[in-house]
Amino acid sequence: MSWIREGELNLIEKISANVLKAGPMPKHVAFIMDGNRRFARKKNMGRQEGHMQGFNKLAETLRWCKHLNIPEVTVYAFSIENFKRTKDEVDGLMELAKQKFERLLEERDNLEKHGVCIRVLGDLNMLPLDLQQVIAKAVLTTRVHNKYEITNAVREMAWGVEQGLIKASDVSEPLLSECLYSNNSPNPDLLIRTSGEVRLSDFLLWQTSHSCLVFQSVLWPEYSFWNLCEAILQYQLNHKSIQKARDLHREHQASLQLEADRACVAEHLQHHGNGKPLDAQRRQEALLHYTACREERVQDFLESLKHKRDSYFNNLCSEAVLA
Amino acid sequence: MALLHGFLWRLLLVLVHVNRALVSWLRVRLRSLKGRLWERMVAALLLPVALAGFPDHRRKFNRNPGANANSVTGNCAASRRSRCLSDGRSLEKLPVHIGLLVAEEEPSYTDISNLVVWCMAVGISYVSVYDNHGIFRKNNSHLLEEIMRKQQDLLGVDGSKHNVEFLSNGSDKHQHHVVSCRPTVKVLSPDDGKQSIVQAAQQLCRSVENKERSSRDISVTMLDIMLRESKNVPDPELVVKFGPVDSTLGFLPWHIRLTEFISLPSHRNVSYEDLFGALQRYGACQQRLGQ
Numbered sequence: 001m002s003w004i005r006e007g008e009l010n011l012i013e014k015i016s017a018n019v020l021k022a023g024p025m026p027k028h029v030a031f032i033m034d035g036n037r038r039f040a041r042k043k044n045m046g047r048q049e050g051h052m053q054g055f056n057k058l059a060e061t062l063r064w065c066k067h068l069n070i071p072e073v074t075v076y077a078f079s080i081e082n083f084k085r086t087k088d089e090v091d092g093l094m095e096l097a098k099q100k101f102e103r104l105l106e107e108r109d110n111l112e113k114h115g116v117c118i119r120v121l122g123d124l125n126m127l128p129l130d131l132q133q134v135i136a137k138a139v140l141t142t143r144v145h146n147k148y149e150i151t152n153a154v155r156e157m158a159w160g161v162e163q164g165l166i167k168a169s170d171v172s173e174p175l176l177s178e179c180l181y182s183n184n185s186p187n188p189d190l191l192i193r194t195s196g197e198v199r200l201s202d203f204l205l206w207q208t209s210h211s212c213l214v215f216q217s218v219l220w221p222e223y224s225f226w227n228l229c230e231a232i233l234q235y236q237l238n239h240k241s242i243q244k245a246r247d248l249h250r251e252h253q254a255s256l257q258l259e260a261d262r263a264c265v266a267e268h269l270q271h272h273g274n275g276k277p278l279d280a281q282r283r284q285e286a287l288l289h290y291t292a293c294r295e296e297r298v299q300d301f302l303e304s305l306k307h308k309r310d311s312y313f314n315n316l317c318s319e320a321v322l323a
Numbered sequence: 324m325a326l327l328h329g330f331l332w333r334l335l336l337v338l339v340h341v342n343r344a345l346v347s348w349l350r351v352r353l354r355s356l357k358g359r360l361w362e363r364m365v366a367a368l369l370l371p372v373a374l375a376g377f378p379d380h381r382r383k384f385n386r387n388p389g390a391n392a393n394s395v396t397g398n399c400a401a402s403r404r405s406r407c408l409s410d411g412r413s414l415e416k417l418p419v420h421i422g423l424l425v426a427e428e429e430p431s432y433t434d435i436s437n438l439v440v441w442c443m444a445v446g447i448s449y450v451s452v453y454d455n456h457g458i459f460r461k462n463n464s465h466l467l468e469e470i471m472r473k474q475q476d477l478l479g480v481d482g483s484k485h486n487v488e489f490l491s492n493g494s495d496k497h498q499h500h501v502v503s504c505r506p507t508v509k510v511l512s513p514d515d516g517k518q519s520i521v522q523a524a525q526q527l528c529r530s531v532e533n534k535e536r537s538s539r540d541i542s543v544t545m546l547d548i549m550l551r552e553s554k555n556v557p558d559p560e561l562v563v564k565f566g567p568v569d570s571t572l573g574f575l576p577w578h579i580r581l582t583e584f585i586s587l588p589s590h591r592n593v594s595y596e597d598l599f600g601a602l603q604r605y606g607a608c609q610q611r612l613g614q
Contacts, residue, residue: 150577151545151546155539155541159538161531173517234569245573248456
């Protein structure tokens, strides 16, 4: 089945969509598609069939999001805990994923026409090699485990320090965010989890700290347009307070960064100064200079990191071509 | 057309707010009118109308007013304490670590202290208190005084300071060798979330800068240990969120992988039954790892 369904909304759906669009809309929605297995049990079908239905529902949901002008959708694909399932089920899931990604390649033009960009996040190394290669060809990264993602970001920053690109004192929250796999997309505004579970299960823990969380009890394969509208309405009700909290957090971050910069400058001056206390203006100049240098350093480091990741993909692709 | 949609949207929001007000009014009435049958019937009839669009509210209502909870007011301390303990034992499972997330402006110290004391009385070993402005952390001592006072009021002189450990940043180093069979209260702020991860990252990077280790040595376990060392508490199994905001607002992102989130409308004038209702809901849920 296709990654995106054609078709328009019916009249009532269209009107509701227009009413919702009058308010603030999330620019990035994340889904934890939970409930495939329970759905399969409920309808007395095999688990594999349940996962298929789940995938079809995803295609439909992408269509709704497109009609609601939501530019970005992130979906929880595989959890490392999923690897604890029976071998048959895991193999089945991998086969399904491979078919879907191969289909994705075929449909690339169609998706581009609809303006759909599909990004799947995670650590490629956990997946079987042939799946990795298919995914690499579609230029995606697959998500697996959130703590791995954060740890990997820390490792990349340490690599940057080793290479002399940045200093340990440059490490900050925004820099860590930039080093995550998901650095190209903004944090989700809205996170929806279906099937009634009220946990995050290791999904984008870092990125969703200030997202609107909506837990819905419907099973994923039974998700409807109205469920989506309900979730968006919740987002709209929470919009102002979450915005305020985000701004507060950002201000706090900025003041921490400023303090850190000041401390570095003071230390620097102590070491290299000639004992005379500097006046306020000189100190301010030194601070601005230091901040500018730090930002430049960080930019160069991020460039190198991007280059490193792109060449990893290209290597994977060329291996796949040769194979 | 756009104007019409804008108007309809505003109308929709008004309806939702009216709905919420009605729901909370009904909840208060239902709780206080235990004896008056006819009024309860009227309220129950209005309920389906009020709850039509919001299935999650329905769930909350069905578990209220905590039918199994014993009253915690008006009796002598010892019997209150034993009742709380028996309530705790009656649950299928109790969290080892509970987080109280206040997502409201101007937190009330009295209500939070009540909640903390009830949690400890029911048998929960670790209680964390969090608000995203860091107000509790700033007024740490005030909060802890309130808690001690509440403990004495509700549970008698026995349940006093030597039974409880208060942890705040800086005093953690002493706790390593203590066998914690005593309940512990922790006051958290946004700095304990992402910021502590960033600090751990900085520490690791500094050791790499000093050539003490290589970037390849950094692993999840290493980061995990570093983050636990400074907190020394297990991951929270349950977070009860108070307030209308549907977000974690920066609460311990590293530790909430498998945490259940249960929302209550407000922490102001919260009752023991409300808390117990949330604990019952937690007790009934299953953790299905890996879907």
